[in-house]
Amino acid sequence: MRVPAKDGTxxxxxxxAGRYTFAMRIDSTLVSKVAALxxxxxxxxxxxxxxxxxxxxxxxxxxxxxxxxxxLEGDVAAHATPLREDVARDGSPGSLIxxxxxxxxxxxxxxxRVVTRD
Numbered sequence: 004m005r006v007p008a009k010d011g012t013x014x015x016x017x018x019x020a021g022r023y024t025f026a027m028r029i030d031s032t033l034v035s036k037v038a039a040l041x042x043x044x045x046x047x048x049x050x051x052x053x054x055x056x057x058x059x060x061x062x063x064x065x066x067x068x069x070x071x072x073x074x075l076e077g078d079v080a081a082h083a084t085p086l087r088e089d090v091a092r093d094g095s096p097g098s099l100i101x102x103x104x105x106x107x108x109x110x111x112x113x114x115x116r117v118v119t120r121d
Contacts (some may be wrong), residue, residue: 027065029057 031050036056039044045053106113 027058027061029054029061 005075031047031054034050034054038050038053101107104112
C-alpha cells in the first residue's frame with residue numbers, strides 16, 4: 004500500500020525525504036522561456052552560453068549534496084553574529100544636503116512641477 008505524502012508525490016515523507024538524485028541540465032529552450040519572462044533578448048550564442056553557465060551552477064549545488072552530514076552539523080547559536088545596540092540617531096547631514104541642493108525650502112527639495120492641473 005502506498006503511503007500518501009504531504010506534498011502529493013505518493014512517496015513516504017515526500018520528495019525531500021531522500022537526496023536530490025536526478026541531474027538537471029538547463030538547455031537553450033529553458034533559457035529562452037526564462038529570457039522571455041524577464042523581457043531579455045538573447046542571441047542563439049548567448050542562449051547557449053547561458054545554458055552552459057546555468058548548468059554548471061546547478062551541478063555545483065548538486066556536488067554540495069555529497070558533503071558528509073557531519074560537516075553540516077554544529078551549534079548554530081555559537082556562531083551567531085553579534086548585534087550592536089539599537090539606538091535611534093539622526094542620520095541626515097541636514098546642512099550638507101541643503102548646501103548641495105539646487106533649491107531647498109522649508110526642509111524640502113524644490114523641484115520643477117511635472118504634473119499640471121488642467
